[in-house]
Structure formats: structure tokens, C-alpha cells
Amino acid sequence: MNFSPIPTDQVRAWQAGAPDANGQKPERHISDGGGNPCRHCLKMIPKGAPMLILAHRPFPAPQPYAEIGPIFLCADPCEAGGGTDLPAILQSPTYILRGYGADDRIVYGTGAVVATESLAHEAAARLADPRVAYLHLRSARNNCFQLRIDR
Structure with missing residues (x-):
């Protein structure tokens, strides 16, 4: 199982000012140090x-x-x-874990709020399902995308 960040080529484009998924230029801010997880370096x-x-x-189309x-x-x-170790950004007690098929659509029955300490076990169980191509990990509080989990 691999914890996968947003691909570098996409991140470099945004860092150079390319438009985001809404067609807007990324906003520049200064981190207040209060929980701003980078989805690239994790x-x-x-x-x-x-x-x-x-x-x-976080989908191709x-x-x-x-x-x-x-x-x-x-x-x-x-x-x-x-990589294979839990990334440093995972500091909340719970996350939403959800499986997606090769068609990039939710595989129903795979979504749950899981405890961070159970994350590796829960992800492995979902990836054992042949219908699941990959997983997304999202914030349990705000539903924000954190990272992708691949076999």
C-alpha cells in the first residue's frame, strides 16, 4: 500500500500560477502554522x-x-x-476513507470514518476488494482531500 501525493507536475504548474479546478489562480497566503497540510510533500x-x-x-476528468x-x-x-509509512500530515483522530473503481466512481460500501491508528488496516481491507482501484483519504471534519492510497 502506498500513500500518494498530488503529482509533482501538477503541483509545479500551480506553483507557477496555473489555474486550479475552478479556473482561478491559486491564492498566495502565509501559513499560520495551525494545520496547513501540503498535499505534495505531505x-x-x-x-x-x-x-x-x-x-x-483529484480525478482525471x-x-x-x-x-x-x-x-x-x-x-x-x-x-x-x-510511501508506505503514514504521512506527517495525518494528525487528526479520524479521517474519511473511500474506495473508487477504475472508472473513478465511488465503490459503494467502502466509505467510512476511520480512526487514524486503524487507517493502514482499514485501507488494506478495502484494497483487497477487486472492485476498488484506489482510495481517497479525506478530512472527517471538512471533507477536504488529503491524499490517495494505491496498492
Whole structure:
């Protein structure tokens, strides 16, 4: 199982001012250090560091299940995070875990709010389902996309 960040080529485009999923230029802000997780390096953006806020659609194309929502990114180039260990951005007690098929649509019955300490086990169980191509992890409080989980 691999925790996958937003691809570097897409992040670099936004860092250079490319439009987000709503066709708007990413907003530039300064992190207050109060929980701004970068969806590329998968670390918290430190207090005082420049950051971007933008609308992200973590799907290849618009369709009814292709949710769009706000995310944070480091404004300056950062190295892609990810791998098999739980990323540093996962600091909340619970997250929404949801499976998607190869058609990028929700696989019903795979969505749940899961405890962070159970995340690896719950993700592995969903990825064992042959209908599930990948998972999304989202904030349980605000439904914001955090990262993708692949086999």
C-alpha cells in the first residue's frame, strides 16, 4: 500500500500560477502554522512559510463523482512525499476513507470514518476488494482531500 501525493507536475504548474479546478489562480497566503497540510510533500506547512490555497479535483476528468474542494500546498517547490509509512500530515483522530473503481466512481460500501491508528488496516481491507482501484483519504471534519492510497 502506498500513500500518494498530488503529482509533482501538477503541483509545479500551480506553483507557477496555473489555474486550479475552478479556473482561478491559486491564492498566495502565509501559513499560520495551525494545520496547513501540503498535499505534495505531505508535511505541515510551517508557520510563516508561503503557501497556496486552491481548488483541487483529484480525478482525471469532470464527472458526477469528481468532487472539487480546497487544498493547501507549499508555495515554493517541495519534494514529493508518500510511501508506505503514514504521512506527517495525518494528525487528526479520524479521517474519511473511500474506495473508487477504475472508472473513478465511488465503490459503494467502502466509505467510512476511520480512526487514524486503524487507517493502514482499514485501507488494506478495502484494497483487497477487486472492485476498488484506489482510495481517497479525506478530512472527517471538512471533507477536504488529503491524499490517495494505491496498492
